[in-house]
Amino acid sequence: MEKLAWDVRSAPPSGGAVVASVRGDLDRATRTALVTSLADLLVEHGGVVLDVSGLHPGHSPAVHAFTEALARAGGWPSARLALAAPDPALAALLTASRVAEEAPVYGDVADALSHLADRPAVLRDGWRFDVDPHAPGRARSRVRDLCRRWGLESEVREAAEIVITELVTNAVEHALSPSVVEVERHGDAFRMAVRDYGSRAGHDVPEATFWHVPPMSSSRGRGLAMVAAVSRAWGVLRHPDGKTIWAEMAT
Incomplete structure (x- = not known):
């Protein structure tokens, strides 16, 4: 299996960040190696400018290796990544795949x-929680920490915290999922x-709207x-095997 070739140099006065270049074919076989090497660089140095002019995408989904490495390293702002000098085909692929939203080009x-x-145009994170009465509290703690790291106002x-507590509680207590x-x-x-x-019958999302608050005697919907x-x-987005409830706030 052909390996990717790396070169790393410091980039003063960049506060410890490095400039790295990677060359070779980016495909299914080399994706994991790129994620591991790039995540290690991000953890060690905090910031990486990655010259990808010598990188050739042989498998389109493999470009998500960049965002995967960012997530593994803890995400912005502890891990900062910028991609440099892609050829037109790679630049178009990074844009079409939305990778460029999180790892600017x-x-x-x-x-x-x-x-x-x-700060990149888009910041993303995510977690999975088991059916556990402590899951809402853990989710609330994760969101609190995330808001602090992303510089969001106390009102947001x-x-x-209210939203994530209610939605994860809904999954644990009503969907049992x-x-x-x-x-x-x-x-x-x-x-x-x-x-x-x-997806059990009778455990669909309760009716609650902006203009209707269920009475206090109701056990669901509040x-x-x-x-x-x-x-x-x-x-609410409904799926054959469950649902997604989403909420959006202004920053």
């Missing part, structure tokens, strides 16, 4: 280095989505009314 190394400290953090949480910040929006796998109250938009 620049025309040359100098430009990438000058923007390495900038407080609303996000593990939950997958996806969190994203883009533009002025902070969005959370909780996917469950509860949580989603709270979600509606602190979100600028929310909704």
Whole structure:
């Protein structure tokens, strides 16, 4: 199996960041190696400008190795990644696959280095929780820490904690299902989505809308009314094996 070739050099005065170059074919066989090597560099140095001018994508989905390495290294701002000097085909693929939203692409190394400290257009994170009464508390703690790392205001953090607590509680108590949480910040929006796998009859999402709060005697729906109250938009996506409830707040 052909290996990727790496070269790493320091980039003063970049606060410990490095400039690296990687050459070879990016495909199914080399994707894992790229993720591991790049994540290690990000953890060690905090920031990496990666020259990909010598990298040739032989398998389109393999470009997600860049965002996978970012996530493994802890994500922005502890891990900062900028890609430099891709050929037109790779640049188009990075844009079409939305990788460039999280790992910005620049025309040359100098430009990438000058923007390495900038926040990417999109920040993403996610977790999975088991059917566990402690899951809502763990999810709330994760969101609290994430809001702090992403520099979100206290009002957004407080609303996000309410939302994540209610949605994960819904998965645990009503769907009786593990939950997958996806969190994203883009533009002025902070969005959370909780996917469950509860497809049992009679355990669908309760009715709760912006203009209707269930009575206090109701055992269901009050949580989603709270979600509606602190979100600028929310909704439900139904799947054959469960549902996704999402909520969005303004930053």
